Amino acid sequence: MVSSQTTEQRALAVAAAVPDPEIPALTIADLGILRAVEIAEDGGVIAHLSPTYMGCPAVLAIELAVTTALQEAGFQARTERILSPPWTTDWITEEGRRKMAAYGIAPPVPEGRVPDCPQCGSASTEKLSEFGSTACKALWRCTACLEPFDYFKCL
Amino acid sequence: MASAEDIFCGLLRLADDHLILGQRVSEWSGHAPQLEEDLALSNIALDLIGSARALYQLAGETEGKGRDEDQLAFLRDERAYHNLLLAEYPNTDFAHTILRQFYFSSFQQLYWQAALESTLPELAAIAAKSLKEVAYHHRHAADWVIRLGDGTELSHQRMLAAEANLAPYLGEMFEKDALAGRLADAAILPDPAELQAAFAADRANILTRASLPVADIESRLSGGRSGRHTEAMGHLLAELQYMQHRFPGQQW
């Protein structure tokens, strides 16, 4: 029991450190995509991952990166895609939100609120487009510093 | 009683709607009227194809004959696709594209909402995931319908033409044939006929705000659910299936 817990924790640490391919400043644990790590009966590691968007092209890349990272750390590994409950931006950690803003992407805010500019911090911002460079982002502009910025959509 | 074959066929209808409309919308990539709209349509297409993949996987597992998502998506003949005719309707112009998107998103939002209660847990999970995505599509398309319908004389004329051309396809979404009836009785898939009233209310609200007339929902053109397609479908499939026909079994 003690040794199996250590294995699980070690595997979790390895998987949690895998960067997101689209926002490499964040790990998949920061984004809440990594739900759990499970030790199978055959001793292999199963990483449970929740896709942000179903058609997100990064899903396969993330699954491959997690499997590879675990294998390089000496585990026999595979991933499982978890759709239910669906991923939500609420699962992004506080640390994740901080890193996101530092990277220049405004973290999600509740419906009806506007995001602060990640460049200058101003609250006077406006939406340019509901859809941005990737499925999870919208395009906004700061009316104070006039810089456009990505906003991580609330889902 | 719904058999495994029924469930497979029902899932295939749903998956085909998403794949075929996703393929249609993706034809705008690089050609949309403005950059923001190019991104929006490409993202909507990706979402639709993402839902299609999950549905094909589930359909393949239900069928149990070892067919995977790629085989189901790419290796069937035209008559074996069971999508709504609305999904294959050519893009035509931006008015047709965005009105088609509004109609499909409005229907699909109600459909996924009802499918949350499905007795098939895998489908309920796909519904929960897709519901969040289709809400964005619905809002985006409805905004455009209002803006163009209530816009310039030209944009209004184009929306009128789109509405006249697409209206005859709307009834097909709510047709409840024997298969749909068995699946609804088993609470596996929503009863499409029960969604019509809420769809009609949503459509009337948006079209009225767009200064467009609200014609009755007609069932003049249908057949997609039993594999009888419009001429446009062959052209769509020629492009969709090109790689698999040219390089059978190719993967990347």
Ligand SMILES: [Zn+2]
């Ligand atoms: Zn600013």
